[in-house]
Amino acid sequence: MFVVRDQPALVLAPMDGVTDATMRALLARTMPFSHCVTEFLRVSSHPLALRSILRSMPELAHGSRTTCGTHVQLQLLGGDPELLARTAEDAAAGGALGIDLNFGCPAPTVNRHDGGATLLRFPERIERIVRAVRSAVPAGIPVSAKLRLGWDDPSAIFRNAEMAERGGASWITIHGRTKFQGYTPPAYWGPIGVVRRSLGIPVVANGEIWSVDDLRRCEEETGCRHFMLGRGALARLSLAAECATHLGLPATGEQQRWASGASSWLEAMALVASESRTAAEGDRRTLSRMKQWLNYAHKRGSISWFDSVKRAQSTHDLLRAASAAAGAAPFGRLAA
Ligand SMILES: Cc1cc2nc3c(=O)[nH]c(=O)nc-3n(C[C@H](O)[C@H](O)[C@H](O)COP(=O)(O)O)c2cc1C
Numbered sequence: 001m002f003v004v005r006d007q008p009a010l011v012l013a014p015m016d017g018v019t020d021a022t023m024r025a026l027l028a029r030t031m032p033f034s035h036c037v038t039e040f041l042r043v044s045s046h047p048l049a050l051r052s053i054l055r056s057m058p059e060l061a062h063g064s065r066t067t068c069g070t071h072v073q074l075q076l077l078g079g080d081p082e083l084l085a086r087t088a089e090d091a092a093a094g095g096a097l098g099i100d101l102n103f104g105c106p107a108p109t110v111n112r113h114d115g116g117a118t119l120l121r122f123p124e125r126i127e128r129i130v131r132a133v134r135s136a137v138p139a140g141i142p143v144s145a146k147l148r149l150g151w152d153d154p155s156a157i158f159r160n161a162e163m164a165e166r167g168g169a170s171w172i173t174i175h176g177r178t179k180f181q182g183y184t185p186p187a188y189w190g191p192i193g194v195v196r197r198s199l200g201i202p203v204v205a206n207g208e209i210w211s212v213d214d215l216r217r218c219e220e221e222t223g224c225r226h227f228m229l230g231r232g233a234l235a236r237l238s239l240a241a242e243c244a245t246h247l248g249l250p251a252t253g254e255q256q257r258w259a260s261g262a263s264s265w266l267e268a269m270a271l272v273a274s275e276s277r278t279a280a281e282g283d284r285r286t287l288s289r290m291k292q293w294l295n296y297a298h299k300r301g302s303i304s305w306f307d308s309v310k311r312a313q314s315t316h317d318l319l320r321a322a323s324a325a326a327g328a329a330p331f332g333r334l335a336a
Pocket of ligand 1: 104229
């Protein structure tokens with residue numbers, strides 16, 4: 001479970017506003033991820049109550065697993081070791097199986113309030129935070145850290161990674177860009193490899209993996225066997241399975257069917273609609289999530305009909321417009 005040295009791993013990246021519990025359930029069912037990470041939960045002026053953690057991570061009530069059994073790790077963000085530790089302690093008592101600490105979020109509002117990437121300028125604080133959370137949860141619960149290369153200086157990763165390990169991190173994930181580099185390509189995988197060789201804990205490589213060839217190049221450059229996929233998994237339905245096959249990770253029959261191309265974008269959207277209905281979510285929220293997902297696919301050239309659906313006013317309209325534009329499966333089957 002989670003990330004261990006001798007086994008490869010393929011982790012679904014946390015993506016705030018995208019990979020909520022409904023999407024985690026859907027993506028874990030259709031794609032062979034080793035585990036998922038929640039969107040960040042911000043801990044600012046007081047420890048989070050278990051009920052607010054449960055709102056963002058309903059999997060907590062189901063053994064910290066998605067409906068198909070994939071483990072989910074809780075991600076916390078903040079700058080106060082004590083508050084983070086108390087939140088992690090309560091979450092672990094409430095059933096969390098793993099805690100990840102966010103040291104990478106570049107959002108100005110988050111950074112202004114002493115959270116995310118801003119901590120990359122203070123290696124000692126990274127150590128203190130990891131150590132406090134590590135000490136607060138039982139030894140069997142892994143505590144990991146997700147970092148960018150630095151705030152503005154990419155070489156900051158060397159000291160920050162060392163401090164995270166010294167604080168007791170079980171593994172670290174590195175997004176190969178500084179906060180200043182935002183999401184502008186490329187991602188720099190070289191420093192990830194340098195860190196991997198210098199630490200005794202596993203390092204998960206992350207950033208700009210859009211194809212299995214990218215994964216292979218990232219593997220060559222870093223020597224990593226652990227990877228995290230974010231936007232690429234959304235932009236290309238078969239990507240996670242192709243990467244899992246390359247890494248020798250198992251896939252279920254349903255996951256193989258998605259990988260074989262038999263599944264379509266229309267089916268993916270119908271699944272979002274039905275999973276959201278089961279979770280009793282509002283149509284507007286579901287519609288926005290569908291458009292966001294399709295937009296990733298559109299930007300990477302996986303679909304040609306985004307313009308026909310981007311103004312849809314309901315999930316029903318979107319599914320109808322998509323099936324007309326794609327000229328594929330009959331709408332009745334998709335909407336069932
Ligand atoms: C919309 C969006 C939201 C994100 N939210 C989070 C988050 O909540 N926590 C986090 O650690 N990283 C977050 N990230 C960063 C991703 O986890 C990942 O590091 C980044 O997208 C690079 O990986 P990729 O190129 O595979 O997408 C987010 C990224 C995107 C695009």
